[in-house]
Amino acid sequence: MAENRIKIRKSTQLSKRKDYQIETTLHQGAVAIAGETVFTGKPFNPLQTIIQEEFAAISRWIVASGGIVGHLKSFLSAAEQQVMISSTGEQVTCRTSPSALFSQGKRSEGIQISIALIVFNIPQMDLEERLIDIFDRLNQEESEESQ
Amino acid sequence: MKILILGGFLGSGKTSVLLQLAQYLVQQSSGSSQTRVAIIENEIGQIGIDDKVLRGNGYEVREIFSGCVCCSLNSDLISGIQEIKSTVDPDWLIIEATGVAFPDKIAESLFTNLGLAARVVTIVDASRWQRIRIPLANLIEGQLNDAELILINKTDLVADLELMAVEADLRNLNSDAVIYQISGIKPMDEGLLKEIQHG
Ligand SMILES: Nc1nc2c(ncn2[C@@H]2O[C@H](COP(=O)(O)OP(=O)(O)OP(=O)(O)O)[C@@H](O)[C@H]2O)c(=O)[nH]1
Ligand SMILES: [Mg+2]
Numbered sequence: 001m002a003e004n005r006i007k008i009r010k011s012t013q014l015s016k017r018k019d020y021q022i023e024t025t026l027h028q029g030a031v032a033i034a035g036e037t038v039f040t041g042k043p044f045n046p047l048q049t050i051i052q053e054e055f056a057a058i059s060r061w062i063v064a065s066g067g068i069v070g071h072l073k074s075f076l077s078a079a080e081q082q083v084m085i086s087s088t089g090e091q092v093t094c095r096t097s098p099s100a101l102f103s104q105g106k107r108s109e110g111i112q113i114s115i116a117l118i119v120f121n122i123p124q125m126d127l128e129e130r131l132i133d134i135f136d137r138l139n140q141e142e143s144e145e146s147q
Numbered sequence: 148m149k150i151l152i153l154g155g156f157l158g159s160g161k162t163s164v165l166l167q168l169a170q171y172l173v174q175q176s177s178g179s180s181q182t183r184v185a186i187i188e189n190e191i192g193q194i195g196i197d198d199k200v201l202r203g204n205g206y207e208v209r210e211i212f213s214g215c216v217c218c219s220l221n222s223d224l225i226s227g228i229q230e231i232k233s234t235v236d237p238d239w240l241i242i243e244a245t246g247v248a249f250p251d252k253i254a255e256s257l258f259t260n261l262g263l264a265a266r267v268v269t270i271v272d273a274s275r276w277q278r279i280r281i282p283l284a285n286l287i288e289g290q291l292n293d294a295e296l297i298l299i300n301k302t303d304l305v306a307d308l309e310l311m312a313v314e315a316d317l318r319n320l321n322s323d324a325v326i327y328q329i330s331g332i333k334p335m336d337e338g339l340l341k342e343i344q345h346g
Contacts (some may be wrong), residue, residue, distance in 0.1 A: 025192035028247040028286060030157075034194035068282060071158035071246060075199045082203045084196070088158035088275060097203060118157055118246070120283070130156050 013132065020135045021104060024124055030070055032118045033127050040110035040142040044078050047111060048085065050141065051076070052094065054134045057086040061130070062122055063089070070118035078111045111139065148232055150240045150263055151343070154290050155249030155270030156279065160300040161243050162269060163331035165267045166204060171340045172239055183237040186242070207303050220280035225260055247286060251293035266346060269324075270331075274304040276313045291321045296343065302329045 016022075020035040039047065055072045062069050073090075074085040083096045117131055151168075154163045169184045176182040186206065188198045198208045231240060242265070254265045268309055269290055280287055283302050291297065297317055302310060327339050 021194065023192050023194055026246075027191050029283075030191065030247050032191040034192050034196075036194055068279065070156075073158075073196045075196045075203070077199065077203060084203075085199050086158065088272065089278075099203065102185070113201060114194055114196055116190075116194060118191060 007066050013129070016132050016135070017128070020132065022128060022129065022131060026124070028140070030118055030120055031122060031124050031127055032070075032116065033115065033131050034107055034116035035131055036112065036114040037135060037138075038112050039138065039141075040111045042111060042138075042142050044076065044081060046141050047113065047138055048076060048083055048094065050137050051085050051113075051115065051134065054130075054137065055085060055092045058063075058117065058130055059087050059089055059092075062119055065122060065126075067122040068120040070120060072115075072117050074113065074115040076111055076113050129141045148237060148240055148263075150242065150265035152242045152244055152250045152253050152267045154244045154248060154253075154264050154267060154294070155246065155298075156275070156283070156287060156290065157246030158275075159246065159270045159272040160198065160298075160331035161246070161270055162200060164268075164298065164300070164329075165241055165243055165334070166201070166336050167331070168340065168343060169206070169241065171335075172344065175344065182239065183235060183316050184239045184241060185231050185235055187224075187231075187235040187240065187242045187246070189224075189243060191247065195300075197243065214318060228257075228261060228263070233329075249286075249289045249292065251289075254293060267294045268296045268298065268343065270298045271313070272301050273299050273310055273313050273318065273328075274301045276284050276316070278311075279302065280316070288320055291317065291324070294321055294324045295319065295346070298325045298332050298339075299326065299328045301326045302336045303333070 020037050022035040025032045051074050058072060059069050069089045072087040076083050077099060081096060082097055083094050084097045087095050119126055119127060155161050172182050172184050182190055186339055190197060201208050244253055250267045250269060254267055257263045257265050293337060299313055317326055
């Protein structure tokens with residue numbers, strides 16, 4: 001039973017890695033894991049809040065596990081607004097700016113979200129799992145129509 | 148084409164400084180000819196965040212580079228720089244290194260592979276200096292090598308006494324560099340921008 005569950009978990013993890021385009025790079029002792037996806041019909045601000053909360057939690061977890069936060073960063077961009085979210089350990093900061101696409105009169109569909117976690121001394125698989133968890137939480141956020 | 152390499156640890160403020168610097172250089176354009184600035188973003192891995200931030204600020208970014216210029220210049224980057232030189236021929240090329248790169252190695256390889264000279268500016272995060280200085284000594288110290296300018300950033304987060312200690316440490320590690328204290332989220336001092344511009 002337990003074995004089965006592990007197998008299932010592994011295969012869903014694999015397909016999620018694909019959905020969220022998750023890529024891992026190891027360099028100079030750092031583990032860099034990044035992913036991106038586009039959500040349509042979801043409200044912007046709650047997604048931003050989720051990422052802020054997750055970055056704060058991940059920072060605490062990394063320090064508690066004896067790792068070092070390199071840089072946790074994310075960029076969210078939609079038709080009207082965009083925000084860069086970043087944490088280097090203690091605080092999570094956000095910088096919002098009007099979308100350049102918007103001012104150029106271009107349209108973008110949905111909200112494009114990229115997230116990168118660059119960390120030292122944390123096992124790659126654990127970090128990958130955390131990143132998949134963030135995207136899953138974002139995915140579960142209700143769509144605007146259903147609210 | 149003047150080449151500037153912006154180095155420094157992860158999250159130290161390279162992109163923040165780059166945005167201000169690029170804007171300054173363009174504003175300094177004289178007469179009818181606009182100063183052209185090309186930017187190369189090197190990030191660990193395939194998915195970049197900084198290129199999106201730059202695009203979001205209205206810059207045109209071409210993703211012609213893959214792979215890592217951390218240790219040596221790969222062929223993509225060399226042909227990319229040659230292409231930039233022959234097509235755009237900008238007045239400035241600013242290369243943002245990854246936070247785990249050794250900028251002096253990039254400069255060295257630009258010189259040996261392309262015969263191009265580059266200046267190194269290294270940014271140091273004052274708020275994290277004490278925390279990462281020992282565990283990541285090799286990387287942190289190596290990033291200061293050959294830096295002409297060292298910018299101690301995030302001074303808004305650190306008390307004066309601690310800043311003095313950081314600066315003293317940096318002096319020991321690189322006695323040749325000119326050291327400035329800045330805050331990348333506030334407008335940078337024009338004297339400093341001029342110093343970067345004119346060397
Ligand atoms: N408080 C404070 N925050 C700053 C300062 N400069 C930059 N930051 C913030 O620090 C974070 C990292 O800045 P970046 O400019 O992205 O740093 P970077 O060196 O380009 O990061 P990587 O490219 O990931 O290595 C962002 O949230 C910035 O807004 C500063 O002087 N003071
Ligand atoms: Mg950057």
